[in-house]
Amino acid sequence: MPHTKDELPDALYSAAQVRALDASLIAAGTPGFELMQRAARATWRALVRQWPTANELSVLTGHGNNAGDGYLVAALAQRAGWSVRVLAVGDRQRLQGDAALAHAEAVSASVSIEPWGVQSELRGIVLDALLGTGLTGEVRKPYVSVIAAINASGLPVVAVDIPSGLCADTGRLLGCAVRADLTVTFIGLKLGLFTGDAADVVGELVFNDLHADPQLLEGAQTSARRLTANNLPRLAPRAPASHKGRFGHVLLIGGDRGFGGAILLSAQSALRSGAGMVSVATRSEHVPAALARIPEAMVLGTSSANQLMGLLKKVSVLVVGPGLGQAGWGGSLLSAAANAPLPQVWDADALNMLAAERVSLPEDCVITPHPGEAARLLGMSTAQVQADRSAAAHALSKKYTAVVVLKGAGSLVASPDGRLALCHQGHPAMATAGLGDVLAGLIGALLAQGMEAFDAACLAVWLHASAGEQQGKLGRGLAASDLIPAIRQLLEEQAPCLK
Template sequence: MPHTKDDLPDALYSAAQVRGLDASLIAAGTPGFELMQRAARATWRALVRQWPTANELTVLAGHGNNAGDGYLVAALAQRAGWQVRVLAVGEPSRLQGDAALAHTDAVSEKVSIEIWAEHSELRGIVLDALLGTGLAGEVREPYASAIAAINACGLPVAAVDIPSGLCADTGRLLGVAVRADLTVTFIGLKLGLFTGDAADVVGELVFNDLHADPQILENAPISARRLSAGYLPRLAPRPPTSHKGKFGHVLLIGGDRGFGGAILLSAQSALRSGAGMVSVATRSEHVPAALARIPEAMVLGTSSANQLMGLLEKVSVLVVGPGLGQAGWGRSLLSAAANAPLPQVWDADALNMLADEQVKLPADCIITPHPGEAARLLGMTTAEVQADRPAAAHALSKKYTAVVILKGAGSLIAGPDGRLAVCHQGHPAMATAGLGDVLAGLVGALLAQGMAAFDAACLAVWLHANAGAQQGKSGRGLAASDLIPAIRQLLEEQAPCLK
């Protein structure tokens, strides 16, 4: 998985915001060429660290500042005695400003510079210095062919600042993108490095702030925060006089015929994540299985919404949707929940019925759509959601005045106040059924223990992803229930029950 080192900062920026930081640093007295030299030195150090026995470098350079970084890295490698070639995909005569100075530096070091052609041979370490963060539309020729050649070469690949073809703002592939083993990025982390398609192309991520003035960074606007062990909301420790009544009562509603396992996974997750009490409203035929699996839960066999009314007055948080179905039974229970003045987590079929406008979302809700559900809620295609996941998360939060967890690679948490958080942890083994049910129960338990909705969503997503990363080390065959003990352990490590 990418991002194996967690010494990265938490602030995430758009490409425009990073360009603004760059301009502020230059205005404050650091010449642009000096920043370019710092970026080249940072890249060179990362290359040597990653591939300590290498001695050959092929740089593919475009004609912007990204190419300037590449030419300077080539000059550094030449001075170190490496065999070096630059393949210029962008015509060197088009280089301007600092990038032109960098080209001159490479020429003065007698770096071999050739015009790239489709038959050009790539050797040693391949350095992508083609397009950078300024790319707006789809990758065009000859860059698309150059990227295809990099991806087919079978050699170690490093990218300068961002893999060429990856959108710095959204994490979308702009037609085609370099698949890097290592990406060295500068000044500010780009949001697009952490969501969407990024995990497939970024490789290990190394960050260097180029000795930027911390005050300039502190005062600059950001797009999002990256969730990490150092940037997480935490549950307060429990006093010795604690009792179950202090930590909420979660009611989980769902499990129509054929879907009983989903609501049981959610209930087990809520129980193991610290909710004081857990109740389950499900089909009567699922009651024996629920009591056998979770004897600590109170289970109500429910045939109609009327049976919920007394219970709704006693609980503090609702989790609605796992296994709910969209038949009459599920619709009636969801309608009852929607009229209850309680904090709620809506998942799965609750979201599908919300998208069909069969019900209105109450206040103080967290919704947990995957991209397909998000598309239905926004009246667009799944591809359109995935093309700009941050925009989709913000749009959902605004439309429903809710905290939104947009699931998927690089899960996003958006708040109605405009806040956005990104969780890039996880594991491919998590591509299995039931994990959303576990997440919904976990969110409900954190709400029940007194966390604010945005904080509960952030902590839940981080715990869930990291439990998956931990359990995913065993490979394929991960079961959703495998995450629950790992979540409990991680929660205790992050927020000990007792000081």
């Protein structure tokens, strides 16, 4: 993922919340035009840092405040001796207020301003100042063709505040969006810069608060918080006289015929993430492979739910679903788990059977759907889930009174009490089978060691994504099991076993 700088703030806002912050700054005495000038200077500094030898700029403007930022950047570039052209899209007569003042500033700096046309040529660095964070509907003409021209140009692209066409609230493409190499955003980080389609279009992200009063920001309403190495929940150190009984007993249930590897990945992940004891209930034919791969685990060959009953009384956490299947065997084991008064993690086919209403979710659960599973649980399409991932995560958490991990680019963790956390670590090499099984086992291990469900999910998602980012740097061919030793190392760095 390109935008993972730790100096970014933790708070994430909706577009409306950022507009409210902007209004508060103005009400507190900072003129709107001064804020616009600060935004332009921040953009100009970031642009020059990124391309120190460049000397030519093409600025694409619309007619809102985003355009005003663009006109002021053009004036700065002109005064710095660059070759600058503004290509204005739409009617410049619609510029009002601070944006009109910014246009006048560019004119006074002798910036070349001409209307965009089909024959317009882009040169040098391209500055996207077309459409700001207020865009909610689909991108319309003539902006569709302008965005297509920017993306086809092959030139370096800087987006002012947000790439035009990306929804600031949801991270979905509103029909089409500018693919930026660098995005410079202001005042507050927008949630949509970190989830959904954002990773494909934001590029490197630079943030500037425009010298906002920290006290004003402290009292502002937020939508979510980013998970970073500095704000993660942490496991407590272990006492020198610790023993395995203090760190939980995880029972992992799954692995129908043909899917035995999934439950073994989960079990190995739980073991290596610090669970005191690990048991596996799976098909009898998978027992030899399980013992060969994970001799530390206690493996029960299970043909019916009745064989689970004694074990359910001895364990502290359940992980149900990896490789479970949806046939009678998996359904009976899931029903037995659903009646056990234990903290549980439900994944994969456990969620598909839950969506089919073959079973009810018990209390104190973490569910870990990917977008397709989330869609089935909510009775909507995958596209609808992806169109507003935070709304889907909140809806699932409310419907099932559970902590929800909505997986995908910009994974989200939602709590029934309304908390929402976002993890934007990761790597495209993670697009491979079995990673969800590793995550489920990791969450189970953290629950077994005493973490509250939301905290366990947040820490697990960050560890999993960061391990994937670390291992993904080696390129394609990432295997899910590659993450397990990396997760163990990261967990020790975050929360050392000994003080």
